[in-house]
Amino acid sequence: MMEKAMAWDIWTRNPFAWPLLTMEIWRRALEEAAFPAPAPGVGPEWCTPNRLLLELNGLRLWDFSVxxxxxxxxxxxxxxLHDAQLADLAPDHSIVQALLQNGCERLYLAEWKSATSETRLVGIDAQLAALNVAVDxxxxxxxxxxxxxxxxFSLVYAARFPHKIRRIVVAGAPIDLQAACSALSEPVEKTTNHVIDRLIESGGGIVKGEQMAPLWPREDCEERRLVDSLQLRPPFSSPPEQAAVVAFQRWDKRVVDLPGPYYREVFCRLFRENLxxxxxxxxxxKAANICALDKPLFLLVGEHDTIAPPGQALAGADLVAGAVETAIAPCGHLALFMGRSTIANEWPRIASWLVEA
Structure with missing residues (x-):
């Protein structure tokens, strides 16, 4: 049976709707935000024990190692749009726990901080430099x-510093934006630089998460969003299910602000110019050339992902020089990282691929 179409699927399949939609979503972004602002200082609410290993202006390095x-x-x-708890949402909905339980005992996580007046001028190069410090x-x-x-971003870093990388796993990420339609790439093409400038200027050099939240493609029903993302069945009655739902809803409302230059560079270099x-x-x-990247690569793709559809994500297999393994999970975007079935079925395989090398 064909699944009910998501709200954004209609305009994704209709090219005549893109210009009108683009004007509408940016109009909404420049108006008052529909989501409440997060409380100052609130960040990821980890479900797995860890310690803070390093803190830079824009990055925290967390050590989950056992x-x-x-x-x-x-x-x-x-x-x-959202913070790093995407990788460690709740028990049975955590990439971190799946990796630890399946042999990846030295495990770290790089968390990007929400932009502030001190970091509003940061671009991609500064992010790469910060990640380089963490790797060192x-x-x-x-x-x-x-x-x-x-x-x-991991592919860019690996192509720039290949001697510091052993293996790479990319999950639900856009790689070749011209290989397939998505819910993000095509409206981007219709958005002018002037609109991007206005968005950045309206936040004082920062792209506010509360402004971006209404632009992100979403299911038109909260229950459907929970089902799709967490791979749970209503009424979510067990204590673990209830805990996962609460964690997801808190994460979903906790948005991240982005530095203006970083946002503009991602918008132009990745989505528009397909560099x-x-x-x-x-x-x-230097130019980070993933076509010369010869490190083993694992691509995890969501069959129903409209953010990074299979065509965009799997294109990486034909671009890199190294050996590639792929897995296509029967899910949408968020379920790749927090869906109970995907965590149980796909991530142990990824952990084995890393450990057995």
């Missing part, structure tokens, strides 16, 4: 895991 055995694994959280402090070579927007797939992504004075 031993010193094996190669170090570093999860590079996405720097987008861990001691490489490391295995990188990049969920969502952390995926393309990652072209092997010409600027990275600390």
């Amino acid at each position: 031993s010193d055995a094996g190669a170090p694994v570093l999860i590079v959280a996405p720097y987008a 402090d861990i001691g490489g070579p490391v295995d990188l895991i990049g969920p969502c927007q952390g995926g393309w 990652l797939a072209r092997g010409a992504f600027p990275a600390l004075g």
Whole structure:
């Protein structure tokens, strides 16, 4: 039976709707935000024990390790609308726990901080430099895991510093934006630089998460969103299910602010100019060419992902020079990182791929 179409699927399939939709979503973004602002200082609410290993202006490095055995694994959280708890939401909904339970005993996570007046001028190069410090402090070579927007960023870093990387896992990330339609890439093409400038200026150099939240594609029903993301069945009556729902709802409302230059560079270089797939992504004075990247790569893709659809995500297999393994999970975008079935079925395989190398 065909699944009920998501709200954004209609305009994703209708190219004549893109210009009108683009004007509408940016109009909404520049108006008063629909989501409440997060409380100052509130960040990820981890469900797995850890310690803070390093804190920079824009990055925190968390150590989830349970031993010193094996190669170090570093999860590079996405720097987008929501914070890094995406990787450690709740028991049975945690990439971190799945990796630890399946042999990845040296495990770290890079969390990007919400932008402030001190970091509002930060661009991609500064983020790459911060990640480079984290990798050096861990001691490489490391295995990188990049969920969502952390995926393309991990590929850029690996292409720029290949000697510091052993293996790479990319989950639900856009790689070749011209390979398939998505809920994000095509409206981006219709958005002018002037609109981007206005959005940044309206936040005093910062792209406010509360302004971006209404733009993010969402199911039109909260229950459907919970079902799709957590892979649970209503009425969510057991204590573990209730705890996961509460954790998800808190994470969903806790938005992140982005530095204006970083946002503009991602918008232009990744989504508009497709420089990652072209092997010409600027990275600390050089072009990061993923076409020359010969490190083993694992691509995890959601069959029903409209944010990073299979065509965009799997394109990486034909671009890189190294050996590639792929897995297509029967789910949408968020379920790749927090869905109970995906965590139980796909992430142990990824952990084995890392450990057995």
